[in-house]
Amino acid sequence: AALKDLDRYVRYDDEPPDREPLRGTFAEQCAEVAARLRRLLANTAQGALDPQQAAQRLQAFWGDLQQWQRTPHALPAATLVLTYRVCTSPADYSVLHALQCAVLALRLAPVLRLEAGATRSLVLATATMNVAMLQLQDALAQQVAPPSPAQRAQIDAHAAEGERLLRAAGVTDEVWLQAVALHHSPLPPGVALAARPTGEALAHIIQVLDRYTASMSPRASRPGRGARESARLAVFFRTGGQQDEVGAALVRLLGLYPPGTFVRLVSGELALVLRPGRKPAEPVVAVVVNRAGEPLGSPKLYDTGRTAQAVAESVPGSIVKARIDVEEMVRLLLYSLTPASGMA
Numbered sequence: 001a002a003l004k005d006l007d008r009y010v011r012y013d014d015e016p017p018d019r020e021p022l023r024g025t026f027a028e029q030c031a032e033v034a035a036r037l038r039r040l041l042a043n044t045a046q047g048a049l050d051p052q053q054a055a056q057r058l059q060a061f062w063g064d065l066q067q068w069q070r071t072p073h074a075l076p077a078a079t080l081v082l083t084y085r086v087c088t089s090p091a092d093y094s095v096l097h098a099l100q101c102a103v104l105a106l107r108l109a110p111v112l113r114l115e116a117g118a119t120r121s122l123v124l125a126t127a128t129m130n131v132a133m134l135q136l137q138d139a140l141a142q143q144v145a146p147p148s149p150a151q152r153a154q155i156d157a158h159a160a161e162g163e164r165l166l167r168a169a170g171v172t173d174e175v176w177l178q179a180v181a182l183h184h185s186p187l188p189p190g191v192a193l194a195a196r197p198t199g200e201a202l203a204h205i206i207q208v209l210d211r212y213t214a215s216m217s218p219r220a221s222r223p224g225r226g227a228r229e230s231a232r233l234a235v236f237f238r239t240g241g242q243q244d245e246v247g248a249a250l251v252r253l254l255g256l257y258p259p260g261t262f263v264r265l266v267s268g269e270l271a272l273v274l275r276p277g278r279k280p281a282e283p284v285v286a287v288v289v290n291r292a293g294e295p296l297g298s299p300k301l302y303d304t305g306r307t308a309q310a311v312a313e314s315v316p317g318s319i320v321k322a323r324i325d326v327e328e329m330v331r332l333l334l335y336s337l338t339p340a341s342g343m344a
Contacts, residue, residue, distance in 0.1 A: 022067055026077040027326045030085075030099070033064050038095040041131050044169050051170025058124060058171075065106055065123060073337060076259065076275055077330050078103050083260025084272070084326060087216050087317035090141035094134045097217065101209045102127040104250070108205070111249045112193065118175065122202045125179035129206055132161035144221045159184045179203045183210065193245055208246040216261065218318035229314070255280045259333070262315040265304065267291055270320060274333040277305050277343075284336050284343055285311075286329055288322045295322040301332055303343050 022029045040057045043049045049057065068074040082100040086093065105126040109119040130137055136154055140147060147155060163181040171177060178199025183206045193201050215229070255276035257263050263271055263283070268291035273283045286299040302309045336343045 022064055025327055026074065026330050027081050029068075029074075030078055030081045033061075034092070034095050034099050036064065037061060037099055037127060038092075038134075041095065041098070041128065041134055044128070044131050044165055045134060047165070047168060049169055054169035054171070061127065062120060062124060065102065068103075069106060073334055075103060075107050077333060079107070079254075080259040080274060080330060080333055081326055083213075083216075083258055084317065084324065084329070085260075086213065087218070087261055088320070088324075089318070090218055090220060092138070093141040093217065094130060094137035097137070097213060098127050098130060100213055101129075101206070104209055104213070104254075105205065108209070108246075108249060108253060111253055112205070112246065118198060118202065121173055121176040121179065121198075122205060124173075125176045125183070125202060126206050126209065128166060128176075129162060129180050129183045129210070130158060131165055131180075133158040140219070141217075142220050175199045175202060179206060183207060190242060205246050208244060208250065212247070212250060216317075218316065223316040223318045251280060255283050257281070257283045257311060257314055259283075260317075262317050262320050263304075263311045264313050264315050265302070266310050266312045267308070270315060270322070271302065271304075272299075272324060272329055274301075274329065274336060277303060279305065281311060283311070286332050288324060289320070299328065299332065301336060301341070301343075 022032060024032070040061060043057070044054060068078055079100075082096060082103060086096050086100050102123050105123045106119070109122060114122065133154055136151060136158075140151065159181055163177050166177060166180060175198050178197075179202035182200060182203035185203070187196075187200060187204050187207070193204065196204065253276075255273075257273045259273050259275050261273050263273060263285060265271060265285075265287070269287045270289035271285035271287040273285050275284050277283050282303070282305040285302050285304055287296060287302055288299050289295055304311050335341050338344055
């Protein structure tokens with residue numbers, strides 16, 4: 001059988017409930033959490049976990065994200081690593097997309113003034129929203145042809161099937177379950193988040209995150225959209241041209257050019273965005289390709305708030321051919337946050 005179909009034939013070994021805290025570099029930690037999440041989702045989809053095991057694994061995943069939340073700059077670093085990976089390759093799309101959205105949900109929750117219980121429900125719903133179509137997501141990311149009728153039927157049914165699988169695994173949080181069930185359903189437009197029932201409000205947040213991140217991700221059939229176009233889709237998400245408060249909050253958090261995406265500067269240089277700057281359109285970046293189109297051996301750290309280094313346009317990550325050392329980019333991100341960099 002094809003390696004991509006491994007989940008159909010193999011049940012993953014159970015993880016110890018008292019597994020070790022995350023260690024290593026941020027890139028290594030992201031890879032470890034993604035691997036843990038894939039095992040959790042695959043086992044849930046297979047019905048391989050009893051309710052006690054599922055609760056332990058889900059709580060352990062929540063604990064991983066909480067560890068990042070307690071570690072200075074870990075969530076921005078994870079955002080950089082995960083967005084870069086999702087925006088440059090369709091490989092492992094299903095789990096990386098779920099983890100990327102879950103991290104963004106955790107970061108967005110305080111901006112939207114969500115309470116602690118709603119935050120946990122949102123993050124876990126975001127991580128498990130596509131539990132019923134993991135293999136299909138990965139297949140579609142590599143597929144040039146449009147979805148077949150059978151694939152389209154699975155796409156249409158995956159939200160309800162995801163809710164069923166989570167209930168079968170012992171999830172009893174009705175807000176979480178409702179958010180998963182509704183995350184692909186049309187919701188009343190133009191309603192303030194605070195005026196929606198909690199499950200519907202969380203489903204709307206998931207829809208914005210899902211649409212925003214998926215639009216930047218490449219497929220075998222197309223390159224990803226540029227970050228600025230994806231931001232426009234998020235801000236004006238299904239509201240008849242009026243700003244969506246969730247999309248607007250997302251842009252305030254990440255800027256118009258989110259960490260992990262690429263931009264072209266007015267100088268002609270190509271750069272990887274590391275973090276937002278003082279204004280939404282002025283990120284802090286690392287230049288990786290010079291104006292002659294030659295990859296740089298040592299990236300240059302720029303604050304694009306300076307006129308000579310301004311952003312000209314966003315660039316899909318899938319068309320950038322420079323080799324990127326993700327660990328080095330994280331180090332530059334962390335350095336840019338120190339007073340010594342002059343950018344803090």
